[in-house]
Amino acid sequence: MLRLLLKKYITETLPLLVACGCVLLMFPWVRIWTVSQFELSGFAPLIEQFKAFEKFSPVPLAQFLTYEGIIGLTFAEPIVLLCVLTYCIARGTDVVSGELGRGTMEMLLAQPLHRWKLMAIHALVSVTGLVVLCSAIWVGLFAGIQTNSTLVKKSQAKLTLPGFNWSMPNPLLASEEVVTPLSTLVDSQLYIPSTLNIFALGFFVFGLSVMMSSWDQYRWRTIGVVIGVYVAQVLLFILAKSTPQTRFLMPFSFLSAYQPDWMVQAIGQESMPMFAFYRFNDNPKNWISGIELGPMAYSSVLLSLGVLALSIGVFIFCRRDLPAPT
Amino acid sequence: MSDIVVAEDLLKTYGSFRALNGLSLSIRQGSVFGLLGPNGAGKTTLIRSLLGFIKPSGGRASICGWDCMLQSVQVRSNVAYLPAEAKLFGMMRGSAVLEFFAAINPNGNRERALAVAKQLDLDLARRVAFMSTGMRQKLAIACVLSTRAPLLILDEPTANLDPNVRMEVLSLVRKSQNEGATVLFSSHVLSEIEDVCDTATIVLRGNVVKTFNVSDMRATHRVHGTPMTTWCDWWDATLITDSNVLSDISVLENDSAKVVIDIVGPIQKHLEWLSRMPVENMRIEPVGLRSVYESCCVSS
Numbered sequence A: 001m002l003r004l005l006l007k008k009y010i011t012e013t014l015p016l017l018v019a020c021g022c023v024l025l026m027f028p029w030v031r032i033w034t035v036s037q038f039e040l041s042g043f044a045p046l047i048e049q050f051k052a053f054e055k056f057s058p059v060p061l062a063q064f065l066t067y068e069g070i071i072g073l074t075f076a077e078p079i080v081l082l083c084v085l086t087y088c089i090a091r092g093t094d095v096v097s098g099e100l101g102r103g104t105m106e107m108l109l110a111q112p113l114h115r116w117k118l119m120a121i122h123a124l125v126s127v128t129g130l131v132v133l134c135s136a137i138w139v140g141l142f143a144g145i146q147t148n149s150t151l152v153k154k155s156q157a158k159l160t161l162p163g164f165n166w167s168m169p170n171p172l173l174a175s176e177e178v179v180t181p182l183s184t185l186v187d188s189q190l191y192i193p194s195t196l197n198i199f200a201l202g203f204f205v206f207g208l209s210v211m212m213s214s215w216d217q218y219r220w221r222t223i224g225v226v227i228g229v230y231v232a233q234v235l236l237f238i239l240a241k242s243t244p245q246t247r248f249l250m251p252f253s254f255l256s257a258y259q260p261d262w263m264v265q266a267i268g269q270e271s272m273p274m275f276a277f278y279r280f281n282d283n284p285k286n287w288i289s290g291i292e293l294g295p296m297a298y299s300s301v302l303l304s305l306g307v308l309a310l311s312i313g314v315f316i317f318c319r320r321d322l323p324a325p326t
Numbered sequence B: 001m002s003d004i005v006v007a008e009d010l011l012k013t014y015g016s017f018r019a020l021n022g023l024s025l026s027i028r029q030g031s032v033f034g035l036l037g038p039n040g041a042g043k044t045t046l047i048r049s050l051l052g053f054i055k056p057s058g059g060r061a062s063i064c065g066w067d068c069m070l071q072s073v074q075v076r077s078n079v080a081y082l083p084a085e086a087k088l089f090g091m092m093r094g095s096a097v098l099e100f101f102a103a104i105n106p107n108g109n110r111e112r113a114l115a116v117a118k119q120l121d122l123d124l125a126r127r128v129a130f131m132s133t134g135m136r137q138k139l140a141i142a143c144v145l146s147t148r149a150p151l152l153i154l155d156e157p158t159a160n161l162d163p164n165v166r167m168e169v170l171s172l173v174r175k176s177q178n179e180g181a182t183v184l185f186s187s188h189v190l191s192e193i194e195d196v197c198d199t200a201t202i203v204l205r206g207n208v209v210k211t212f213n214v215s216d217m218r219a220t221h222r223v224h225g226t227p228m229t230t231w232c233d234w235w236d237a238t239l240i241t242d243s244n245v246l247s248d249i250s251v252l253e254n255d256s257a258k259v260v261i262d263i264v265g266p267i268q269k270h271l272e273w274l275s276r277m278p279v280e281n282m283r284i285e286p287v288g289l290r291s292v293y294e295s296c297c298v299s300s
Helices: A002-036 A040-049 A051-056 A061-065 A067-076 A078-102 A105-109 A115-147 A188-215 A219-242 A244-252 A260-268 A295-319 B043-050 B072-077 B094-104 B110-119 B133-145 B163-178 B190-196 B214-218 B231-241 B267-275 B289-299
Strands: A149-154 A158-160 A167-169 A176-181 A278-280 A291-293 B003-014 B017-028 B032-036 B058-063 B079-082 B151-155 B182-186 B199-204 B207-213 B220-227 B249-254 B259-264 B279-286
Touching (some): A002 A067, A051 A219, A061 A260, A067 A260, A188 A260, A188 A295, B003 B043, B017 B058, B032 B163, B043 B058, B094 B110, B094 B133, B133 B163, B151 B163, B182 B190, B214 B289
Parallel strands (some): B032 B182
Antiparallel strands (some): A149 A176, B003 B017, B003 B058, B220 B279
């Protein structure tokens, strides 16, 4: 019975999974190739123009002048978020309201099957698909870093004056640009916590979609509600970042736990351990005085919220009356 | 034979509306039980309560001894259910749907399902999404009637089917009964209930208003007539002298304009008595399900 349901859900998931997977595999590679075509220091004046908007960025804008930082921005790209969120909302909303809307729940639940098992198998398939999608992002990044090179200005040779322990650039030699593999400039392992973070975001949105689906009868309405919640959270997040007075709103938006750019900066520049939940430091921006949350703490918050939403969804579905098909 | 389905005082309310209003019934094992009633009477609500799809506001029900609310999975292990206008997985081909339901149901069997599909002349190579409504209904019937579940619940099984396929479905229902299954047959088509059911019940406003044996109903005749002037004297005399006749009859109408009498049992026994009856324009007809149904609806 379980094997049949697994097969059914895999068959239903596969087209969307393959489509999103291909995009998420190709996009990071193409993006890295594009980035590798430029010498990033040339963007410094441009970045300077956006200094006023730095407060909306999770990291200092100077971070985007490094290859680490600019590659880390992949996780904030709309196309990446769109694919992950589309997959999670599509699969999450389908489990109850989708089957009810199509009228197939009636025949399915006429079989000797616990309702929670139905949801558990669906969640297993969908979350495995999400793991595949997030892995595709990292594999795309890894492939991009390993296969692309960029031109890096080599510092001028130095001239050491005989008799003095003193050196100066040799004015007779022009500085040269050297083709440098990106793999020597960027460590792809740096993006593992960010990949986990986008997985956690997807998992939470999936849980939210399942929860909304579990009490609804119409999938279109479930999708509308979930997108509405997401948009409201985005607006709340922007509002929280806008002024110091509204900063207290930050914990009320789940997007404040989605910090892939910050993770890249903290691990790459500030020696934050990759899988740390917290570390002690006196940064005034800390939520808790003296304790700075680590990458795993942010992902754990999203994963916990996702588990909570899924549990509520199962609870509602196991207790509700099933409406007759329309 | 014991009762396979027992419902006691089932109540289901939606706000102030009572979809089931203290409904009680029992279904004998091995019988074909007809469920009749107008739209909104509570037939489907009753079926969905038995399957655990909805939780009744009061009362209790059991199938094969399992509580329908608390042991819903065990209940569904003993039931094959065909919903009204069954919807199947659009992406699957007919053969895949048959395999899916034959494998997922412990009483299912793929070979039997294929045989039923063949009997119903079904194209199994086509995807469900590209099937007509009638073909989908036939596919769902093949999924359900191929199981060896002790109880088959069929909610309007012949809707959307052509007359030939209807006859096939009714013969499959009889075949299932002969193989030991009990069938709960809900339909609006009175002739089907009359053809296939042993017992039938009429549900109105969430309650059972009449349960009757269909074969007894078939043996009942209704006499209509216009009374002559001597009718009252004759009738009074009959009440005194023909008490053996009166045990088989029930008077539905008796006034100066019209007399309507139901006679239960072989009509031959009463022909002599009927010939003496002082009425004009006498008409004798078998009591069909339509008459019973209409009289229930009118009296309610």
